[in-house]
Amino acid sequence: MILLGWRQMILLHGDAFKKQLKQKNQRISTLWRYIHQRTSGRLLDPEMRTFLEENTEIISSGNLTPEIKLRLLTPRCRFWYDRAALWPYREPYWAIYWPGGQGLARYLLDNPKVVRKKKVLDLGSGCGATAIAAVMSGAAEVVANDIDPVAGAAVMLNCELNNLSPFPVLTENLIGTETENWDLIVLGDMFYSEELADGLHQWLKKYAHNHGTRVLIGDPGRPHFVCHKIQRQLHKISEYPLTKSTEQENNGSTSTVVWHYQP
Numbered sequence: 248m249i250l251l252g253w254r255q256m257i258l259l260h261g262d263a264f265k266k267q268l269k270q271k272n273q274r275i276s277t278l279w280r281y282i283h284q285r286t287s288g289r290l291l292d293p294e295m296r297t298f299l300e301e302n303t304e305i306i307s308s309g310n311l312t313p314e315i316k317l318r319l320l321t322p323r324c325r326f327w328y329d330r331a332a333l334w335p336y337r338e339p340y341w342a343i344y345w346p347g348g349q350g351l352a353r354y355l356l357d358n359p360k361v362v363r364k365k366k367v368l369d370l371g372s373g374c375g376a377t378a379i380a381a382v383m384s385g386a387a388e389v390v391a392n393d394i395d396p397v398a399g400a401a402v403m404l405n406c407e408l409n410n411l412s413p414f415p416v417l418t419e420n421l422i423g424t425e426t427e428n429w430d431l432i433v434l435g436d437m438f439y440s441e442e443l444a445d446g447l448h449q450w451l452k453k454y455a456h457n458h459g460t461r462v463l464i465g466d467p468g469r470p471h472f473v474c475h476k477i478q479r480q481l482h483k484i485s486e487y488p489l490t491k492s493t494e495q496e497n498n499g500s501t502s503t504v505v506w507h508y509q510p
């Protein structure tokens with residue numbers, strides 16, 4: 248297993264990989280605060296920029312939103328194959344454009360009325376594509392949230408790539424907290440563990456009840472999503488067939504669905 252690149256580690260052995268990286272994650276918390284200070288000031292640390300530029304490739308095909316350019320990890324990048332243990336930060340979920348986010352971004356681009364003039368939170372934003380789609384579709388205010396500060400830096404680069412002013416990226420864990428009022432919360436591929444699914448369900452329920460927030464979830468049928476009790480409160484909005492490459496990378500999932508959560 249140690250010979251696998253980090254990408255295979257995430258896709259095949261998520262939990263084991265997390266344990267291996269526990270120590271690395273402790274070291275990262277200092278870096279985390281540092282980058283957050285820099286990104287919230289809309290300045291990207293030059294070393295981080297260089298690292299991301301050297302270790303990702305600009306992609307605008309092979310997914311559901313070719314109109315959005317993204318820096319992702321591809322077979323032409325060193326860490327696609329290099330040993331996961333050499334990756335200096337926490338596991339880079341942001342370097343994959345997940346099917347859940349792809350479906351949501353496609354839906355927002357095709358249905359701009361859903362976000363136009365709205366205040367939108369993209370929770371678990373990863374590469375930021377769904378948040379970028381919301382900006383492109385005319386949202387009044389967009390905030391991305393990801394607990395990985397390196398994802399925040401990647402989102403800034405992806406805004407630049409798409410000629411957009413960077414929007415705020417919060418790196419706090421918002422789940423369970425009382426934050427601002429949002430017209431819309433979008434979540435792509437966030438139901439990947441039972442604990443996370445339970446926490447999200449409780450938090451989203453409160454948000455929808457207390458603030459009337461609309462909640463859209465993108466998911467390709469992950470086990471922790473399809474088996475969760477949240478299923479009873481979902482209304483299917485749209486389904487998109489995945490591209491061949493996304494299909495192959497996601498254990499044969501063939502489509503991704505956008506759901507409206509209505510508790």
Ligand SMILES: C[S@@+](CC[C@H](N)C(=O)[O-])C[C@H]1O[C@@H](n2cnc3c(N)ncnc32)[C@H](O)[C@@H]1O
Pocket residue numbers: 340341343344345346347348349370371372373374375377392393394395398419420421422434435436437439
């Ligand atoms: C599977 S990725 C999905 C990324 C993106 N939404 C997409 O569909 O491409 C999940 C992301 O959620 C982030 N994440 C995990 N727990 C989180 C939390 N409690 N709050 C915010 N982000 C979180 C991870 O760092 C990761 O970037």
